[in-house]
Amino acid sequence: xxxxxxxxxxxDLRQNASDIIKRVASSREPIFITQxxxxxxxxxxxxxxxxxxxxNEILRLLARGEKxxxxxxxHELEDVLKEADKILSGIKP
Numbered sequence: 001x002x003x004x005x006x007x008x009x010x011x012d013l014r015q016n017a018s019d020i021i022k023r024v025a026s027s028r029e030p031i032f033i034t035q036x037x038x039x040x041x042x043x044x045x046x047x048x049x050x051x052x053x054x055x056n057e058i059l060r061l062l063a064r065g066e067k068x069x070x071x072x073x074x075h076e077l078e079d080v081l082k083e084a085d086k087i088l089s090g091i092k093p
Contacts, residue, residue, distance in 0.1 A: 007032045010040065058087055 010033055013020055024031055025045045033041040044052075061083075068074045 003029070005030070005032050007034060009033075010035045013043075054087075054090060061087070 006029060008020065008031060013033055020031060020043070024043050025047075028045050028048055030048075031043045032039055033043060065074070065080070
């Protein structure tokens, strides 16, 4: 069973920004910020944000590769594997 998301109103963020940022950084759990009772933003640690951006870049490269395959163009497997190793070496869980 997954944990319930942490949800706080924006007024709490204004009053306790430093503590909330520390909590996000240490727990690595996102905090959902509400405004007027509706979800307005999600706060995540910088480490998690960077990890997500890195994963997105890998997905973009995979999608581009699939398009190239469909178009009949592409690259040598050895070159692709070298590039993948460079990208994957940057992932830190």
